[in-house]
Amino acid sequence: MDADTAIGGHGDRFPSTQLSLLEATASGLSSEALDRVITIYWKPVYRFIRLKFHKNNEDAKDLTQGFFATALERDFFARFDPEKAPFRTYLRMAVERFAANQHAAANRQKRGGDIEFETVGEQAVSTDSPEQVFEREWQRQLFCLALDDLRAHSEGCGKQLEFQIFQAYDLAEGEHPSYAELAHQHGVPETSVTNYLAWARRMMRGFVMERLRGTTAGWRELRDEMRRVWS
Amino acid sequence: MRNSIVGGNTMNKIVAGLLFGLILGALDGATAWLYPEARPVLTSIMIGSSIKGMIVGLFSGWFARKVQSTRWGIVVGSALGLLFAFLVAIMDATKGQPHYLEIMLPGFVVGAIIGFLTQRIGTRDLANQRTR
Amino acid sequence: MELSDSVLDHLRRVAALPDLSGTRYELEGEIGRGGMGIVYDARDRVLDRHVALKVLDLIPAGEAQLIAALEHPAIVPVYEAGTLPDGREFYAMKLIRGARLDQYVARQSTLAERLRLIWRVGEALAYAHSHGIIHRDLKPQNVMVGEFGEIYVMDWGVKAIAGTPAFRAPEIVLDQRSDIYALGALLRFLLPEPNPPALGAIAAKAMSADPAARYPDAPALLADIERFEQGMAVDAWPEPLWHRLRRFASRNSVLLWLLAAYTIAKFVIFFLRKL
Numbered sequence: 001m002d003a004d005t006a007i008g009g010h011g012d013r014f015p016s017t018q019l020s021l022l023e024a025t026a027s028g029l030s031s032e033a034l035d036r037v038i039t040i041y042w043k044p045v046y047r048f049i050r051l052k053f054h055k056n057n058e059d060a061k062d063l064t065q066g067f068f069a070t071a072l073e074r075d076f077f078a079r080f081d082p083e084k085a086p087f088r089t090y091l092r093m094a095v096e097r098f099a100a101n102q103h104a105a106a107n108r109q110k111r112g113g114d115i116e117f118e119t120v121g122e123q124a125v126s127t128d129s130p131e132q133v134f135e136r137e138w139q140r141q142l143f144c145l146a147l148d149d150l151r152a153h154s155e156g157c158g159k160q161l162e163f164q165i166f167q168a169y170d171l172a173e174g175e176h177p178s179y180a181e182l183a184h185q186h187g188v189p190e191t192s193v194t195n196y197l198a199w200a201r202r203m204m205r206g207f208v209m210e211r212l213r214g215t216t217a218g219w220r221e222l223r224d225e226m227r228r229v230w231s
Numbered sequence: 232m233r234n235s236i237v238g239g240n241t242m243n244k245i246v247a248g249l250l251f252g253l254i255l256g257a258l259d260g261a262t263a264w265l266y267p268e269a270r271p272v273l274t275s276i277m278i279g280s281s282i283k284g285m286i287v288g289l290f291s292g293w294f295a296r297k298v299q300s301t302r303w304g305i306v307v308g309s310a311l312g313l314l315f316a317f318l319v320a321i322m323d324a325t326k327g328q329p330h331y332l333e334i335m336l337p338g339f340v341v342g343a344i345i346g347f348l349t350q351r352i353g354t355r356d357l358a359n360q361r362t363r
Numbered sequence: 364m365e366l367s368d369s370v371l372d373h374l375r376r377v378a379a380l381p382d383l384s385g386t387r388y389e390l391e392g393e394i395g396r397g398g399m400g401i402v403y404d405a406r407d408r409v410l411d412r413h414v415a416l417k418v419l420d421l422i423p424a425g426e427a428q429l430i431a432a433l434e435h436p437a438i439v440p441v442y443e444a445g446t447l448p449d450g451r452e453f454y455a456m457k458l459i460r461g462a463r464l465d466q467y468v469a470r471q472s473t474l475a476e477r478l479r480l481i482w483r484v485g486e487a488l489a490y491a492h493s494h495g496i497i498h499r500d501l502k503p504q505n506v507m508v509g510e511f512g513e514i515y516v517m518d519w520g521v522k523a524i525a526g527t528p529a530f531r532a533p534e535i536v537l538d539q540r541s542d543i544y545a546l547g548a549l550l551r552f553l554l555p556e557p558n559p560p561a562l563g564a565i566a567a568k569a570m571s572a573d574p575a576a577r578y579p580d581a582p583a584l585l586a587d588i589e590r591f592e593q594g595m596a597v598d599a600w601p602e603p604l605w606h607r608l609r610r611f612a613s614r615n616s617v618l619l620w621l622l623a624a625y626t627i628a629k630f631v632i633f634f635l636r637k638l
Contacts, residue, residue, distance in 0.1 A: 139371065170373065230376075333636075336628045340625040347618060
């Protein structure tokens with residue numbers, strides 16, 4: 001687990017049916033909208049800043065915090081136009097502007113010789129651009145949160161077994177166990193394994209959509225972003 | 232769809248044949264004006280030619296009502312045209328110089344034209360129509 | 364919770380698959396992605412046949428019921444419309460094995476065959492319009508040619524289009540005349556180079572920027588094509604005189620030959636006489 005990127009936000013609250021971004025800001029729930037944005041976008045923004053501006057862990061964290069604290073205050077949501085680009089892109093571009101300004105301001109004070117070549121961490125892939133990393137982290141975070149939601153939900157309605165089987169299969173690193181093995185390990189018939197997986201995947205899909213709904217402006221953007229998540 | 236009927240749709244083929252025969256026969260007869268020796272008797276030539284044409288047209292029209300085939304219409308028309316032209320040529324030969332070629336050759340072609348036109352224009356005998 | 368790249372990719376793939384539990388279908392594979400959703404190859408367990416299962420993304424097309432009611436040889440029959448357990452709408456329709464129009468035509472294809480294709484599409488359009496359905500996204504990729512040469516027009520009533528702009532009418536609100544535009548664009552797409560100017564003019568008329576200048580409906584466009592096929596003058600093209608004469612000559616060639624024969628015969632006789 002990453003102590004470096006502990007999120008400042010209410011990420012582990014179970015999400016109720018979320019209003020879309022525009023609905024939230026329109027009805028004056030900006031702080032809630034902000035929360036949702038931070039929950040999903042903190043890590044992607046952090047990784048993006050590290051990669052694009054070659055910052056070390058501390059500086060990147062500061063910049064990320066700074067962005068979410070200051071840049072978002074100035075009628076950020078009001079200026080978002082869903083016709084031009086999805087919210088994800090709008091946010092990323094705002095980050096770029098913010099970080100570039102800060103970077104320029106900081107350089108003016110530097111004495112010089114600040115070249116640091118630091119690897120970003122285990123996820124660094126030399127072929128990916130910062131923009132691609134940003135999108136990937138966004139997807140990753142969406143699914144992470146959806147999985148948290150799913151876990152909480154299964155505990156809440158007594159479907160822990162279903163979640164365990166799902167975890168054993170779909171969250172397995174490397175080779176997946178066979179249905180027969182899982183059936184045997186958990187003492188259920190194989191058809192149940194199929195059903196449980198179907199249930200868990202369906203729920204997970206729903207949770208991803210819910211998380212996504214909170215950071216998109218309307219059903220059209222939601223649908224387009226959903227497609228981006230799968231393809 | 233392809234063989235759409237051009238022109239008058241309402242008259243039947245026999246009437247059409249008579250009409251074409253009359254007009255084309257008259258025109259064919261009128262070309263005799265090119266031969267100065269024929270000019271004195273031009274009127275009788277034209278009348279004879281028109282009658283010949285009408286007879287050919289009558290039979291061609293009757294044939295076209297029964298059989299729908301442009302090719303056979305032309306064949307029948309030209310055969311009839313040749314036949315009646317031959318008869319006229321014989322009659323003409325008894326009067327003086329024979330004009331077999333001048334009468335039969337155009338008569339043959341005019342018959343073909345009459346045969347063609349009767350296939351294309353006018354209403355058929357509906358009872359005999361082949362369903363396509 | 365941290366997700367590795369491989370697990371993330373797996374989850375992404377898996378979350379997109381339709382959950383067919385509770386339906387009579389079994390997922391076999393993915394066929395393609397269209398304007399409204401993803402199309403899968405699925406097996407109908409009850410009737411033991413393969414169907415095309417179209418899973419709609421989110422908002423179902425409001426006309427799904429109406430489209431399912433269309434019965435025309437060129438419109439893909441819809442077997443069933445329903446809701447998946449995961450909330451998405453789907454419909455199961457006949458699985459077409461064949462080639463898309465753009466692929467079909469890339470292989471050899473005569474002008475007569477291409478016009479036949481337009482005929483079938485136009486007939487389907489006329490039928491749908493008479494039932495109040497507008498296609499809105501007609502293009503070669505939405506027309507399939509089946510194994511026996513039969514034509515199917517697919518993907519009816521797609522509302523949101525990121526589609527090929529070349530086939531989309533300029534106006535904002537799409538209606539029957541926009542479909543006419545697309546039909547004209549399809550005709551132009553199918554025409555070989557160099558094309559008969561009459562057909563080019565038909566396509567151009569159908570593709571007029573002003574909807575009122577286009578053909579009023581599909582049968583009108585098809586009638587003009589029929590006139591072309593019969594060698595008659597086409598509404599869309601004011602043809603130059605020499606072309607009109609050429610057309611007249613080819614239509615009436617037999618008569619003209621007979622008249623020529625008569626004239627030649629007369630001349631021959633005349634000159635023989637002189638000798």
